[in-house]
Amino acid sequence: MQAVEVKSFLEGKLPGTVIEVEGEGCNFQLNVFSDELAALSPVKRQQSIYAHLNPWIADGSIHAVTMKFFSRAAWAERT
8 A cells, every 4th residue: 555545545535634644555644634623632533534544454454544633724833
């Protein structure tokens, strides 16, 4: 599995969300930029991503995912 596949898939499932994906094989790190997701609790944020990735996790295509969530304003302040 490639990072570009994960990025395209998730951005297609989560309109208005920008996702940076690093990693390859079965381990990925996500930076998720979404005002909607950033407003949720940490558990709800992760659940919203895992809900889409679960088929790949279940078949072993993805083993580990780490995530960081940012509102667009928070990200702009960091850069």
